[in-house]
Amino acid sequence: MSKQSKKKVQENFLNFNFDISAYRLLGRELITDRITALFEIVKNSYDANANLVEIEFISLNPLNDTSKIIIKDDGIGMYFEDLRDRWMVIGTSSKRRNRTSPEPYLRKVTGKKGIGRFAVDLLGSKLTLSTKRKDENRWIYLETDWTKYNELEEQQLSLPLGMEEGANKKKDFFTDIKNRYWFGKNDDKAGHGTILEIEDINDPWTEDDIKRACKELARLVSPNKGIQKYPFNIRIKSEYEGMKDLEIKPLSYIEFATISIELKSSKEKETQEIAVFENGKLLKKDTVKQSFGLIDFYLYYFDQPAKRKFKEKFNIDIDGIKIYRDGIITTPFAETEADQNKQKDILGIDKRRYSGFFDKINSRDLLGFVELTDENNAGLIEATNRQDFLDNKEWRSLKDFIIDQIHQIEKCLKNNKEQIRKNTKSNLNRATADLSGIKTLVKEVKETAPKELHEKLQLIDSSLSKLQGTVNKSIVDYTKLEEESKQKESLYFSLVSLQTYAAMFSHMTKHTIGHVLRDAEYFSSRFPNEKLEGRFKVISSRIYDEFLTLRKGVDFMLKYAQTDNEFEDINIHDLINNLFISIYKPTFDLNHIKSELILDDKLILHYNKKALEDIFDNLISNSIKALKTVKEGIIKCSGVIENKKLILKFSDNGLGIHSDDRFRIFEIFFTKTAEDGGAGIGLYMVKNRIEAMQGTIEVTDSEFKPNGATFKIVLPFKK
Structure with a gap:
């Protein structure tokens, strides 16, 4: 509408009002990015x-005077009452009361907070809104100038403290600002919906900015729950080539994926499908309804060739798992960072420490879609800022579920690699045997062949010898590579244990030096004094004991400079007792923990000492964390010999292990003690160390029922 025609219409004004729930909202600051807007x-x-x-x-x-963003839809539009009572009311609860759109669409509506209108402010300072219902004869227009609100805010903030309450000074409020509206002609029946014409644009939009907007908007509707009957289409118009009239469509991923997992739930049976890697296969099984409710979960893994094909097809990167509610994306969406390395990781896929080790996959290898519903997942609540979920038990449970399903893929990939490794080694050995057979055959042929063929047969025999040498060298190199890989893994385990022990050792050193300093100060200020000779002897003995403790700690640290390939006879009682009595005693005393060791002091194991110390060091460290809130903690280790096997039970009376976690406790990066520095590596390392000894470890019923945890360790025993 022209400025001249605007003057002819009667000027009316609307003011923003606040719904009773608006105190929960932080207004425009919740939408901090224009793509989110x-x-x-x-x-x-x-x-x-x-x-x-x-x-x-x-x-x-x-940007210039003609810069605009126009957003137009063919939706149901608004009556004047809607404009006045919904659009102009912050935090309006209409969508919270009515969670479906009008018939015949009956869409599950996504807006619950009533803050979407503030998104306009992120794009530009001035808005002209046009809206019309299909059964109305005229359009309604509303102007909002956000600069007035900013000016008012700056004005109020600039007043000296107390002046805003001066005697004759009227204080202006957000709700006092007038927003002009008017009606179009009565005979304008064409069209319906809502148009937002935004001017005074805040920032330029480059070609890359609009491409990123297209990329994010393509994720709005779930690719698994496409809206067929009443489709939802988005069209982009701009001055850039390829985006002058571009229709955005949800992407199709399945045809490129290396591994596909599609897990469904049943409301009738209250069951949830899960993926489990068993007997060399990735299987689907039904389990009980989880605490977060019932979901459908689509997870796709892409290896390097698959990623290249995907990139060539869609020209976008693979970027992890998205969460949808009733078919529309919830979070994370509209990432403010175009750089993948800086984007959010709300599910913790990439936060799993040392994610490059031991066949771990990350969000750049995965595409996934978690399908929630209002009906089945009421406990999963999006944060108001649209970038996370409220941190409650349901959300934590869902994250654990997703990470576990990723881990099943990791186990499958690890198994596949192991099979390839075995087949490669087997093929190399078979090639050696085949070459020997061919050489023998050539030798036999040479004995009966005409003399004119001898020279050629000799060349063949010589070539086979060279080839056989190459294959044999490949076998040696391959074996050496395997050994180096094992050594690197062993070094990694040692570093993990060293990290845990270093913190404790630092505390021990500080304590010991503190005791020695106090005693030395006593000596310095009072020696010589015949009357205190007895006291001096006690203090001297104490200083000696403190330095013995410190030396044991240093010796324990120095073991990390040793190799894991050195095997020796180890008194298992003395090894554990040294950890209990010498190494961890200061920590036990500080945390009121008692240790108990019931084990024959003549039991000898022939193994690498450092590896065994790693095992029990990590078990002790785990128990200390579990005893954090226990007043009188106990750590106990007992052992017996049965059928030429050493059976150890390692227990504490701490928080224990939840039954749901027993099958996951030994998985890498699984931890319930992240706030105490737990990285989910210790028990994984313990299990691998024990299995390398041809032993086993499992969680059994606690010796300290109803609390605590007990690990049963079985080791082959020869002495």
Whole structure:
């Protein structure tokens, strides 16, 4: 509408009002990125039963007086009462009361907070809103100038303390600012929906900015729950080539994936499908309904060739798992960072420490879609800022579930690599045997062949010898590579144990030096004194004992400079007792922990000492964390010989292990003590060390029922 025609209409004004729930909201600061702002506006169009949303970028790089963003939908539009009572009311609860859009679409609406209108402010300072219902005869127009709100805020903040309450000074409020509205002609029946014309654009939009907006908007609708009957389409118009009239469509991923897992749930049976790697295969099994509710989960793994094909097809990167509710993305969406390395990792896939070790996969290898519903997942609540979920037991349980399903893929990949490794080694050995057979055959042929063929047969025999030498060298190199890989893994385990012990050793050293300093100060200030001779002897003995403790700690640290290949006879009682009495005693005393060792002092194991110390060092460290809130803690180790096997039980009376976690406790990066520095590596290392000894470890019923945890360790015993 022209400025001249605007003057002819009667000027009316609307003011923003606050719903009773608005105290929970932080207003515009919740939407901090313009891509997120676009998302919020487009989601409003989805809730309004729109079939098509058009986003037009006009003259946005560089910015000038004609720069605009126009967002137009063909949704149901608004009556004047809707504009007054919903759009102009912050935190309005209409969508919270009515969670479906009008018939016949009956979409599950996505807006619950009533803050989407503030998204406009992130795009530009001035808005002209046009809206019309299909059964109305005229359009309604509303102007909002966000600069007035900013000016008011700056004005109020600039007043000296107390002046805003001066005697005759009227204080202006957010709700006092007038927003002009008017009606169009009565005979304008064409079209319906809502149009947002945004001017005074805040920032230029480059070609890359709009491409990223397209990429994010393509994720709005779940690719697994496409809207067929009432489709939701998004069209981009801009000055850039390829985006002058671009329709955004959900992407199809399945055809490129190396491994696909599609897990469904049953509301009738209250069961949830899970993926389990068993007997060399990735299987689907039904389990009970989880604490987070019932979900459908689509997970796709891409190896390097698959990633290349995917990139060539869609020109976008593989970027992890997205979460949808009732078919529309919840979070994380509209990442403010275009750089993948800086994007959010709310599921903790990449936060698993040392993710490059031991066949770990990360979000750059995975695409996934978690399908939630309002009905089945009420406990999973999106944070108001749209970038995370509320941290409750349901959310933590869902994260654990997702990580576990990723781990099943990791186990499958590890098994595949192991099979390839075995087949490669087997093929190399078979090639050696085949070459020997061929050489023998050539020799036999040479004995009966005409003399004119001898020279050629000799060349063949010589070539076979060279080839056989090459294959034999390959076998030697391959074996050496395997050994180096094992040594690197062993070094990694030692570093993990060293990290745990170093913190404790630092505390021990500080304590010991503190005791020695106090005693030395006593000597310095009072020696010589015949009357205190007895006291001096006690203090001298104590200083000697403190330095013995410190030396034991240093010796224990020095073992990390040793190799894991050195085997020796080890008194298992003395090894554990040294950890209990000498190494960990200061920590036990500080935390009121008692240790108990019931083990024959003549039991000898022939193994690497450092590896055994790693095992019990990590078990002790785990128990200390579990005893954090226990007043009188106990750590106990007992052992017996049965059928030429040493059976050890390692127990504590701490928090224990939940039954749901027993099958996962030995998995790498699984931890319940992250706040205490736990990285989920210790028990994984313990299990691998014990299995390298041809032993086993498992969680059994606690000796300290109903609390605590007990690990049963079985080791082959020869002495």
